[in-house]
Amino acid sequence: MTASQTTEVVVRLRDIGKTFPGVIANHDVNIDVKSGTVHAIVGENGAGKSTLMKILYGVQKPDSGTIEIHGNQVSLGSPADAIKAGVGMVFQHFMLADNLTVLENVVLGAEKRHGIGGAARDEIKRLSQAYGLDIDPDVRVEELGVGARQRIEILKVLYRGASIIILDEPTAVLVPQEVDELFGNLRELKAEGLAVIFISHKLDEVLSVADEVTVIRRGATIDTVDASSVDARQLAEMMVGSELPNPSTSESTVTDQAVLEVRDLHLDGAGRALLDDIAFTIHKGEILGIAGVEGNGQAELVEAIMGMRPAATGTVTVNGRELGDSSTRKRRESGIAYIPADRHRHGLLLDSPLWENRILGHQTREPNVNGPFIDRKMARKDTERILEEYDVRTPGIDVLARALSGGNQQKFIIGREMSDTPDLLIAGHPTRGVDVGAQSAIWGHIKRARAEGLAVLLISADLDELIGLSDTIRVILRGKLVGEFDPATVTPKQLGSAMTGASE
C-alpha cells in the first residue's frame, strides 16, 4: 500500500468552515491529502462530505479557513479555477451527452487543450492506455454501460490535466463486479502519482481501496487514520459516534396466509415491456425484497400494484380480493400502505405543514376527516402522535415538510403509513438518503410491523438492507423476475451477478 513515488501533501485544508441556514455546516475541517494515495472521506449522509468537496471543487466558497494545493494557497471561485489548480471532480450523476461519441464528450469544453480531432484522439488513447481505462474514443456513449461511463468521467478529468481527482460516491451506481474494476483503475491512478479523494459511506469498499481515511461527523473532521489500522466497525463507530444499527431480522414470522398475490403482471413500454410476466406472493409476516439495478422495472412494479399504471395487465390480489382496475385511493383504503421511492415527489407536499401532510393519502379516513370536511383538530392531534411514536425531530406540526431533514421526513412518512395498521406495505428505498440513526429506526419499525403480521414488498438498492430485512429476495432484470435467493445464504456478489444478468 505504500506509494511508489515520494509522497508530498498536495491538498491541505485548514480550519474550513461553511454555514448554511438549517443545514449541517462544515467547521474545523482539517485534511491533508498526499500524492500517490487514495484518500477516503467517510461520514453519514448529511455529515458535510458533499459540501466539503464542493468547496474544494470551487462550487462553493468557504466562510473561513484556507485551501493549499501543491503548496500554494488558492482561492477557488469556480470549478474553472479548481481545474486550473489541478483539481477534478467526478460527480455521482454523470454529465455525458448520450448521442455524442466518447471523444466528443471528452473534448467538450476543453477544445483548447488538444483540439477536437486527431491530437485529442491520441491523447485519449494515451490516457486510456496509461491508466488502464480501456476506452475507445469513437464509440457513442449511449452504447456504453454504467462502469464505462464512469471511466469516461475519470478520463475527462485527467484530460483536463487534473492531478487530484475527487470521486463522489462512485460506487453507488455500480454493481459489485464493476466496483472491483473501478478500484483497479484507482490503483493505477495512484501508482502514477495522482491523488484520489474518494467519498463514500460504504466502509468495506473504503477499506479495500483507501490508504488513508478521514472521518467526518456533524460537519467536522473527527480523525484521519491509516486504512490498514482500522476495521469497518471502528470506522462506523467514529462516523456515528455511537452503537451501530443492524438490519437483520430475528426469526421468521412468515405465515402461510397470502396477503399479496401478483399474477401475469405485464406493462408495455416504448419498444420493450417494462414489466413482463411478473408473479409472486407475499404472506402475512413476510418481507419480500426486490433487488435490481435501478430502472429495471421497480418503479413500474410498485406503481402497477398501487393502481397508478392503468395500462398494466394481469391480476393483483390483496387478502383474496382482486383489485381489478380499482383506483389508487380504493387500494390505499383497502389496507395498502405506500412509502414512495421518491419522497419529495410522491410522498410529501413539501410546502405544506406536517399536519396537512398527515392527511395526504388518507384524505378519506379518520381521524382526518369528518364527512366532507377536514377534521383539523383531530388531524393535528394525530400528527402529534406520529411525531412522538416515530421520533420525528421537529419543533412542531406547523413546520413545513421541506424544512425537515430527509431522515425525519421519512420517519414521518412511515408513521403516517402505519397509522391504519395496514395489511400490506409497499416500500421503495425506505432508507435512501437518511442518516444512520433514522435508518436503524426505520428498520426497527418495519421489523416490528412484520412481527405483527404485516406483509412487505421491499424495493431497495442497498443490498445489505435487502439481505438483512428480507425473508425472500427476488431479482428484477429488464422487467422480469429472474432469480430467487435465500437471504440467509446469498452474498452481495451473487445478487450483483443476477442483477446484471451475468449469471444467465
Next chain:
Amino acid sequence: MTNATLKRLSLVIGAPVLALVTAFLITSLVLAVAGDSVSGVWGQILSLPTPRGYVNIINSATVYYLSAVAVAIGFRMNLFNIGVDGQYRIASFVAAIVAGEAWLPGYLNTVFAVLAAMLVGAAWAGIAGILRVTRGVSEVISTIMLNAIATVVVAYFLRKAAVEHKGSNTIATKEIPEGSRVPGFTWSEDVPAKIYGFVLVAILVGILYWVIINKTRFGFDLRATGLSETAAVASGIDVKRMVLVSMLLSGAIAGLVGMPLLFGNDYSYGSTFQSGLGFAGIAIALLGRNHPVGIALGALLFAFLDEQSNPLQILLDVSPDIVKITQGVIVLTVVIAYEVVRRNGIRLEQRSVANALEDEAPKEEVKA
C-alpha cells in the same frame, strides 16, 4: 419560534407594500419622462374619492372580485384559466337573453338567468378542461382560443338576438323586465348611484371559496394537486377528475362576473357591455395570493386606482391609462416579492428547525 413567526409575518405584509412602492416609483418615472406633473397626478389619485366615487369603487371591486376568485380557483390547482374573459362574456350574453325573454316571473327569472350564466360559463371552461384531460392540451392555449371564439360567437348571435333601442344606435338584447332587476343599496342620500345588490353574492362567493378550499376534503385534494401533482396521484387523488371539476367551478364563477352589471346597471347585453374583466381578474388573483381576503383588498385597490384616475384627462391632460402601468407593475413586482418572501420563509423555517433540534441534540444522543 414566536420571533420567527413575527419575522415571517412582517415579510408577508412587506411584500405587497414593497410592490406598491416600486409601482409608485416606476409610474412616477414614466410621468416624469413624459413631462407630466408627477405631484399633480398622485395628488389626484391619492385624494379622497367623491361620494359617488365610493359607490363606483365598490361596484367595480365587486365585479373584479368575482373574476379574480374564478381565476384563483384555477391557480390553486396550478391551472391557468385565462379564459375567464370569454367565459363571462358568453355567459352574460346567454343570461341577458334568458332574463330578457322572462319565461319566469320576477326574481325566479333572475335566479334562472344567473344559473344559466353559471352553467354556460362552466360549459365554456369545461371545453378546455376536457381537452386537457383527454388530449393533454394546455389550458393556457385552449382558453385563449376560446376567448377569441367567444367574441365572434357572441357578436354573431347578438346580431340575431338584438332588438331596437329607441334613440340609440348600439345593438343590445331585449331589456330585462323591471321586476327581475336586482335593486342596489344607497350609499348616501345625495348620490343617485346605487351599490350593486350583487355585492352580497360576491361576499357569499368569497366565503364559500374559503370554506371549500380550506375546510373540505375536496379543497384539500385541489390544493394538494396544485402543490404537487405527483404526490397527489400517489395519495390516490384522481387528478384528471380534479382538473375537470376545478375548470367547471372556475367557469361557473366566471359566469357570475357579468351578473352585477347585467342586473344592476345595463339590464341588457349589448356591444358596449364591459369587456376585459377576466384579465383584470388574473392580475388581482395574483396580487391577492389567491386568498379570499387578499383578493378583496386587491379588487378594491384596482377599483380605487381606476376610479381616481378617471378625472386625470380633464384636470391634468394626462391619460388615465397611466394607472394601467401602475397596476401592471404592481402585479409584476408582487409576483417577484412573494417569491422572495417564500424563499426567505423556507430559510427561516429551516433555521428554526435546526436551532430547535440543536438544543435537543445531546439529550437525544443518549437515548440513541
